[in-house]
Amino acid sequence: MTALILPLIAGAVVGLTLGALGGGGSVLAVPALIYLLGFTPAAATTASLVIVTATSLAALYAHARTGHVRWKAGAAFAAAGILPAAAAGAAATHMPQAVLTLAFATTAILAGLHMLRPADTGRPGSGDVRPAKAAAAGVGLGTLTGLLGVGGGFLVVPALVTVLAFEMEAAVGTSLLIITANSLASLATRSSAAVSLDWALIGPFIATAILGARDGKRLASKVSGPRLQRMFAVALLAVAVFMVADAMV
16 A cells, blocks of 8 residues: 555656646656656666556646647647657667756756746737748757657647747647657657556546646636746756756766
8 A cells, every 4th residue: 555655646646747737747757757757767667658548648638628739730740740759769779868858858948948038028828830840840859858758738838828829828738749649659669668667656647637727727827827828947957957966976
């Protein structure tokens, strides 16, 4: 019973984050799996993709019911990123873990700092799809998803806000569609590793993550977009600093 407490708590936190912010789930899941549950870095990244895929699907359903998913733009991002995510996922197995950790932390710091910038009030959240920009951003995000073993929501949300001028609520909802597609593509290259995972720990983790995502959706409906954006940025920076410090030890 005691062994189940940590995955249950960690899953709830990851789900709450993903449901409320549309990303950050794997940013928290990977450290939790490594430092709390004893997974190796390679197993943690694969397990994180399984967890985030399941949780993203649950959160996507909740956001879709409230009309906060822009399906056309999300499909454009996802379609552009699926093949790069799969290719990068295969390449990541041949790269040193320390290099991947530092690359991930650096990217998270840049995204967090960008999200802390004041919102551009001169650009309303029209959500108009700009195909070329959406495709270019989708390729880049898919590559990073596969390379770093994360869902990519912490990159998708700022991309949707800046590239397509989405309001924060729509960016959060649409990011979940993209996270699911990219995670599935990356998992396709890690199927053999997924079979050997400790499902006795991952199962409870997923269950509470899904429940937490529902609560996160309700939290998102009660908190203003700019405040959510600041919370998202602070969480990114905190995790990134921790990962840099750990990698440098």
